[in-house]
Amino acid sequence: MTTAAIPGYTYGTETVAKSPISMEDFELIKKTVLFTEEDEKYLHLAGEVLQDRVEDVLDVWYSFVGSHPHLIRYFSTPDGKLIEEYLMAVRKRFGQWILDTCQRPYDRDWLNYQQEIGLRHTQEKKGQTDHVQSVPHIGLRYMIAFIYPITATIKPFLAKKGNSSEEVEKMYQAWFKSIVLQVTLWSYPYAKQGYF
Structure with a gap:
């Protein structure tokens, strides 16, 4: 699938928040x-390791979210009906x-898309991209707490192409740093002006 076929994917366009x-x-x-140049390399x-396993990773993550009512509600109407x-x-x-986490350069376009995400x-944009009436926002507490499951569950996938244990660990640490970096950037819209 090309990125043009992904609904609401606006990376690098003029519609993305600055x-x-x-x-x-x-x-x-x-x-x-x-986060260093070595992390970029890994x-x-x-x-390269994950590109053929994206759907498998998503199955794990969606199973996790789907098994927790307090998380799946963010994909639901305000009265609780799953969309x-x-x-x-x-x-x-x-x-x-x-x-994008693994392959895009962490440049101005990437930084802008983190703001968009x-x-x-x-409340400013929740549900607008997909034109749905969902719950109005996701609490920052869940954004931060999600760092662990998104990180811990990736390691087995990184080991599936026969890379050395040292390479797997370096890929894992680079992923972990990137996730912390991104969630830090995603928290900007939640912060009071001047507090970020």
Whole structure:
């Protein structure tokens, strides 16, 4: 599937929110999470390993979300009815997000799309991309807490192409750093002005 066929995937377009974070501040956040050029290299390797397993990864993540009513409600109407088409549209973008995490350069377009992703979890844009009436936002607590399952569950997939244990660990650490980095950026729309 090409990215043009992914509903609501607007990476690099004029419709994407502009991140208020400067590239200089972005570099400082990367330094804080210890994200280096070596991590970029191992994320690219992770992308090669994961590209044929994206649907398998999503099956694990969606099973996790689906087994927790307090999480699946974010794909539901305010009165609790699951919106299947919303769930599936987000799944397609989520799959592309895995590849973007590993394969895209972490440049201004990438930084802007992190702002867009963050906004799509808040009252400002929740449900708008897919034109659905869902619950109005996802609490920041779940954004932060989701770091662990999205990280812990990726490691077995990174080991499936016969890479050495050292390479798997380096891919895993690079993924972990990237997830912390992204959730940090997604939290910007949640922060009071001047608090980020």
